[in-house]
Amino acid sequence: MENLIPGIITVIICLAGYYQSWKYQARDNYRMALWLLLISGLLLRIYTSTDFFLHYWDERYHALVAKNLMNHPFRPTLYDTPLLPYDYFNWPGNHIWLHKQPMALWLMAGSMKLFGINEIALRLPSILMSTTGIWMTWFTGKHLAGKKAGYLAAFFFSVNGLIIELTGGRVATDHIDIAFLFFIGMAVVLSIVFAQSRKPLFNILAGVALGAALLSKYLPALIVLPLWLLIVYDSGNFRLKTIALQFVILTGVGALVFLPWQIYIFRAFPAEAAWESQMNFRHLMEVIEERTGPFYYFADKIRINYGELVYLPLLWFLWKTIRNPRNLKMLAVTVWFLIPFVFFSLARTKMQGYMLFTAPALFIMTAVFWVMLSEIKTRSWYRYALNVLLVLFMLLPLRYSLERVKPFQISDRNPEWVKGLRALNREAPDNGVLLNYANPVEAMFYTGLTAYSEIPGEATVRELLDKGYTVIVNDKGDVPAGIAALEGVRLKKLAEAPAQ
Incomplete structure (x- = not known):
C-alpha cells in the first residue's frame, strides 16, 4: 500500500488541477490556467521519477557516465578505471564513452554535484526541462495558432505518457531525448521572441539553444533552421538582407557551441570518436542492435504515443497546409513534424524516441483540430458525435498517461x-x-x-x-x-x- 497511496493522492491532486485549469481557461484567465498545468504536470513527473533505482535501458549507462563526469567533465568514461580488457567498439562496456553527445550528461553531472549522487538528483534536470516544456509549448502554440490552441497543446504536453516516462528514466533514450526536446523547443521560443522584438540578442540566444540541441542529440537539431526561417520571414519585421545576416549569426553561434567538443574528442580520443561518428551514419543504412521496423514504424508509433485519434488532426493539418502553403505558421508546424518523419522513416535503425522532438508540433496540430471542431455550429445528431470526439481527444491522452505513470500499480520502488x-x-x-x-x-x-x-x-x-x-x-x-x-x-x- 505504501506505493499505492502516493499514486492515488497524486492522481487526485492532478485531476483537480487540470479541472480547475480548464475552468480558468474557459474564463480566458490563461495565466492561472497555465500555472495549474505546470503544477499538475510537475507532480506527475516527480511521482514517476521517484523510482529509487536505475532503470535498465538506458538510464544506468547515462547515470554512471554522468557520475564520472563530476570528477573530469571533459573526459566521459563508463568504466572510469578499467581493470580488465575492454573493446571500445562495445559501448556498454567501454572506457572512454562517446556513445552520446555530452549536454544531457553534463546537466546530470552538475545536478549530482549540487545535490549528491542519487536518483532524484540524476533526474532533476529532466524534471525541470520537461516541465518547462509545458510552458514552451503554450508559448509556441499561442504564437502559431492562438491562445486556445496553445493552451490545449500545453495540456497534451503536460499529460503525455511517453514524455513523463522518459523524464523518469523508465524507457530507452530517457534524459538524452528530454534534453534534446527542451533545447529544440527553446530554440523555437527564442526564434519567436527574436521575430517579435527584433532584438539581435534573442537570435544569439537561439543560436546557443541550437548548439545545445546539437550537443544533445547531434544533427537532427538542424530542424531549427527551417523553422527559424519560416518564423522570422512570417513576422514581416525584417528585410531579406537582414534575415540572411541574422541566419548566418544563428548558424555561426550554433557552430561555435557545437564544434569545439567535436574537434576536442577527435583529438583527445581519436579511435573512439571515429567509431562513434561512423556508427551515427550507419544508423541510416544499417539496422543497429536489432532496432528496426517497417517503413510505417513511426506512423504506427504515434498512435501508441499520442492516442489513436492523432491521425485525424495530422491528416487534416497536412491537407490544410497543402491547400494554403502561404500560411507560414501552419507550414512551420508541418515542417517541424514532416521532415523528421520522412527522414527517420527512411532510416534503417528505428526507435520511438527519435521522433520525440516533433511532439510539440503534433500537440499543436491536435489542438488546432480540436478548436476547429469545437467551433462547428449545428443542432443535429452530428453535434453529439462531435462532442463525443472532443471529449475523447481529452480523455485518451489522460488514459495513456495513467498507463505509463502506473500510479495504481503495486511495485517495489526501493528494491x-x-x-x-x-x-x-x-x-x-x-x-x-x-x-x-x-x-x-x-x-x-x-x-x-x-x-x-x-x-x-x-x-x-x-x-x-x-x-x-x-x-x-x-x-x-x-x-x-x-x-x-x-x-x-x-x-x-x-x-x-x-x-x-
Missing part, C-alpha cells in the same frame, strides 16, 4: 538490490573490485568499486591483489575454489536486479 549496494558502499574499500555481479554498471554508480559481471581467471585475480586491490566476489555458489581461497579475496552474497 533490496539497491539497498544492498548502498550498504556495500559504506564498507567498500577505496581501491576495490567487485566480481561476479550481474549489474556492474549499477554497482559502479552506487559504490566506488570497479565492477564486472564475470569472474576472470585465477592469475588475473592474483594480479589484481598484487596491485593492491581488494577483490570482492559476489558469492552465488559458483566461485572457483582456488579464487575463494586466495588471501585478500572477500566473498559476499549480494542481491541482484531481476533479469531484463
